Amino acid sequence: MKRQWDCYATALRMTFVEHLRNRLALVIVVLFIPVWTILIYVLSLEIPLPFHVRAAGRSVTVPANVLNQIGGALQILALITGFMMFVTTMRSASFDRRLVRSGFPQLCLIAAKLTALAVVAVSVALYATGLICLTHRPAQPLLLAAALAGGALIYGGIGIVLAAVLTSDLAGMFLVIVICSADLALQSPLATTAAGSVLVRYLPDFGPMQSAVAAIALDTVPWHAVAPAACWALGTAALGVSAFVSRRGAHQPAGAPVTARP
Amino acid sequence: MPSDEPVLRVRNVRKGYRQVPVLRGVDLALPPGRVAGIVGENGAGKTTLLRVLAGDLRPDGGSVHCGGRIGHCPQETVLHDAFTVEQHLRFFQVAYGLESLRRAEELMEVLRFPARRRARPGTLSGGTRQKLNLVLALMHDPDVLLLDEPYQGFDWETYVRFWDLAEELRARGRSVLVVSHLAYDAGRLDTLHRLEDGVLREQERDAAESGDRVGAP
Numbered sequence: 001m002k003r004q005w006d007c008y009a010t011a012l013r014m015t016f017v018e019h020l021r022n023r024l025a026l027v028i029v030v031l032f033i034p035v036w037t038i039l040i041y042v043l044s045l046e047i048p049l050p051f052h053v054r055a056a057g058r059s060v061t062v063p064a065n066v067l068n069q070i071g072g073a074l075q076i077l078a079l080i081t082g083f084m085m086f087v088t089t090m091r092s093a094s095f096d097r098r099l100v101r102s103g104f105p106q107l108c109l110i111a112a113k114l115t116a117l118a119v120v121a122v123s124v125a126l127y128a129t130g131l132i133c134l135t136h137r138p139a140q141p142l143l144l145a146a147a148l149a150g151g152a153l154i155y156g157g158i159g160i161v162l163a164a165v166l167t168s169d170l171a172g173m174f175l176v177i178v179i180c181s182a183d184l185a186l187q188s189p190l191a192t193t194a195a196g197s198v199l200v201r202y203l204p205d206f207g208p209m210q211s212a213v214a215a216i217a218l219d220t221v222p223w224h225a226v227a228p229a230a231c232w233a234l235g236t237a238a239l240g241v242s243a244f245v246s247r248r249g250a251h252q253p254a255g256a257p258v259t260a261r262p
Numbered sequence: 263m264p265s266d267e268p269v270l271r272v273r274n275v276r277k278g279y280r281q282v283p284v285l286r287g288v289d290l291a292l293p294p295g296r297v298a299g300i301v302g303e304n305g306a307g308k309t310t311l312l313r314v315l316a317g318d319l320r321p322d323g324g325s326v327h328c329g330g331r332i333g334h335c336p337q338e339t340v341l342h343d344a345f346t347v348e349q350h351l352r353f354f355q356v357a358y359g360l361e362s363l364r365r366a367e368e369l370m371e372v373l374r375f376p377a378r379r380r381a382r383p384g385t386l387s388g389g390t391r392q393k394l395n396l397v398l399a400l401m402h403d404p405d406v407l408l409l410d411e412p413y414q415g416f417d418w419e420t421y422v423r424f425w426d427l428a429e430e431l432r433a434r435g436r437s438v439l440v441v442s443h444l445a446y447d448a449g450r451l452d453t454l455h456r457l458e459d460g461v462l463r464e465q466e467r468d469a470a471e472s473g474d475r476v477g478a479p
Contacts, residue, residue, distance in 0.1 A: 003359065010356045014349065021344040095342040101318060101334070102402075104357035 007105050011112035018088045019116060025084045028076075029124055034131050036076050041069040041135045049189055053218065054201060055210040055225035060217040064190055066136060070212045071184050073128045074205055077148055078155035078183075081121055082176035085159030087169060089113065089244065110241050117156040117237075125149035144215035150229045151208035155180060157236025158204070164243030184209065204232045266293045268329070269437050270315070270406050275324035276460075277310055284310050286460030287324070292406065295435045297428050297450065301442055301465075302457035308441045309337055311457065312410050315439070330405025337410040339395040341383040347394060348379040351401070358402035366401035372427055373397065373420060388415035396424075407431065407438045425450055 020026070044065035051067060052059045100106045125148035129141055138144045158179065162172045183203045200206055207229025214222045268291035277285040284307040292298055302308050313319040315326055316334035341350060351366050369375075373393045376386075383391050392415045400407060413421050428438050428450070440447070448454050455462045 007356055010353060014345065014353060017349065018342075018344045091344075092342055094340045097318075098336070098340045098398075099353060099357050101316065102354060102357040102398075103359065104353070 004105060004108060007108035008111055011104070011108050012115055015088070015112045015116040016119075018092060019084055019120065022084060022087055025080060025087070028080055028083075029127070033073075033076055033080075033124065033128055037069055037073050037128060037131045038135060040072040041065050041132075044068040051189055051213050051217075053210055053214050053222055055207070055222035056214055056218060056220060058218070060213065062213060062217050066216055067188065067190060067213070069132060069135070070216065071188050071209070073132060073148060074151045074208055074212065075180055075184050077121075077124050077128055077152040078180045078205065079176060080124060081117065081152040082155035082159035082162075082180070083173055084120060085113075085117055085156040085240075086163045086166075086172040086176065087159075088116075089160050089163035089240075090166070090169070090172065093163070106245065110244060113160070113244070114237060114241070117153065117160075121149045121152035121156055125152055138216045139219050140215040140221070142215075143221060144212055147208045147211035147215055147229075150211065150233060151205050153233045154204045154208070154229070154236055157233060157240045160240030161236060161243050164240070164246070179204070201228060204236075207232065268292055269294045270329070270439070271327045272315065273325050273327075275311070275314055275321045275326060277307070277314055277319065277321045283460055285314070285321070288457075288460070288462050290455070290462055292437050292439060294405070294437055295432050296452045297432050297438045297440070298453045298455065299440045299442060299447060299451040300455045300457055300462065306457045307460060308457055309410055312336075312408050312439075312441050316408050328406055331402060333399040333402065333404030333407045335396050335399035335407070335409045335412050337414070339383070339388075339391045341391060341394060341398075343382060343384045346380045346382055347386075350383075350394060350398060351379075354398050354401060360402060363401070365403055366397055369397045369400055369427070373423055389417060389420060392416060393420065400427075403436075405436060407436065409438065409440045411442055412440060 042065075046063045046065050048061045049064045049067055050059055051062050096109055099109065122145075125145050128148050129138075129145040132138065132144065133141055155176065159172070159176060162175055166172050166175070183205045186197075186203060187200050187206065187209045207225040207227070210222050210225035211229065214220065214225070270290070270292040272288055272290040275285055275288040276283065288311060290298075300308055300311065310319065312334070314321050315328075316332060317326075318334070345353065351363055355363055355366070370393070373396065375393050375397065376390060378386070383394070386394070392413070396409075396412060399409075413424055416424060425447070428440075431438055432452075440451070454465045456465045
């Protein structure tokens, strides 16, 4: 047990070192999140816009600049966590494989990556929530933070999945941007009439978007949005982990008997 | 005197990629305290064989049994650009479950590793990266060491030190399997095998030396 804990602690420390070495992501977090969330709020129109909080069974009217800000915050957090997880998972693939073959428990590596994902998601979500609170006061700031963290978690998982199937930073980043843009554009009543469609509930950020809008305009928690968000977060994490394991391909530590597949 | 019971035994290993057979039935028995070499032309399947031996690739048929710990030094330096030399050592210390880094320190001294523990691989020369690659494979004092073109980027002095290290390992009963595309080290080996047409054939070392170019790494 002590060995498992040592391995986990070491892997976690190293995973954070990897993330902290990703300077571009840090610059985006520190500089781009405030610029984006504040600018989009200031420069968007304040016209009232109806938004159907399907998960709560209610329609609310929200200023367009607030709605844009929420969508923008979800998008930038999704891009950052997706990018961070994609880059660290892809760049460490060979090294992780060598570590596992040298006896490092794969479970500890996976647990460390998922812990780091959760910490990154919660940190950027709290940061973005704080910035949003500078511009206006949401009805439920904690729910807003949870919604933003949920969106970040989902796209972090997507980043891990993409790292298992793609081989270039550019392709990964491009796909994260495309998926995220389509996801949020289809939910914005400002961008498309599809926002009212029942199909939007199957989009990755449906739960986070519904919860975030509820956090702004309602004083209840839309529990029906939690299930799809949790499914997406757990599903992408599970898919990412299995892709992570299969990509490593090291079925055992070096030195164990090797035979053909039965 | 070490026993002749093989510490690494390979039986009829077969491996192919997309229906193209690369290894067609490789047999090998490596006793303790031996330095063996495998030579072959580019694309002969040397790296594939070593990856199968290291447990990195599953063979299509046959089996590999090792009676001890394996150290594998891959052909390309598998390091992480985000971590310092010190962090690499720490990571592998935990992986191998080592109490201390004493053996790693010794190896670094033998290989004349520059004292830049806080440097990251991206700032090191190719030869120094390869030294670190080798230290990571050796720091747990494995019973069998699998080396794939291990001295790429080494200068002459490091190359000689590498062979001194191989001698020391042999003297302590460790086995070393070196894969290379040239046989210029044949004189330093106990046995030499040629991988040809997907099978291993033991080769006379004199023939190998005269057949392949003799020279520095």
